[in-house]
Amino acid sequence: MDRTKATDATLVSTYIAGDENALSILITRHQQRIYSFIYSKVYDKDVAEDVFQDTFIKVINTLKKGKYNEEGKFLPWVMRIAHNLVIDYFRKNKRMPKFENSGDFNIFSVLSDGDLNIETQLIKDQIECDVQELIKELPEDQLEVLTMRIYKDMSFKEISERTGVSINTALGRMRYALINLRKIIEKHQLILTN
DSSP, X not given: OOGGGSOHHHHHHHHHTTOHHHHHHHHHHHHHHHHHHHHHHHOOHHHHHHHHHHHHHHHHHHHHTTOOOOTTOHXXXXXXXXXXXXXXXXXXXTOOOOOTTGGGOOHHHHHTOOOOOHHHHXXXXXXXXXXXXXXXXXXXXXXXXXXXXXXXXXXXXXXXXXXXXXHHHHHHHHHHHHHHHHHHXXXXXXXXXX
């Protein structure tokens, strides 16, 4: 059997069974995508190489401890590890990636992008989870308007009718919700970008 054509799941099983060469096939197979993903976040060759190596150290340790259970989903699992290590890097260095035109940055535009590859989908899922926790810190009136607008896709006219406030008040609450959400993101030093 040509091992280079074996599935990721087969190679993982073979590696866990003691064949070190199976891991090098997996690394060779996916290194370009994983490294490119890391580099696209840190924009530094040395840092990207360090994070890439740390990613595979974590992969090896998890596999050797028998804690891997992502049957057939090796690449998304490794990408998630890489993503978490990139976040750790930024937190440790108190650096935040810069957003283009940050005055107009809207986290919800990241969430609504329908054309996503597997790496971006993983990050989007984590961002959605993070945002759902963050918005709980908003004042009740802002949370209500934001939830109706973003998650229920209601117009400001509908929001106005439902909440019993003017359209301008609903718009104001949405504006303040986004301003406050940005402050909350900065306070928690979260990286919400893909």
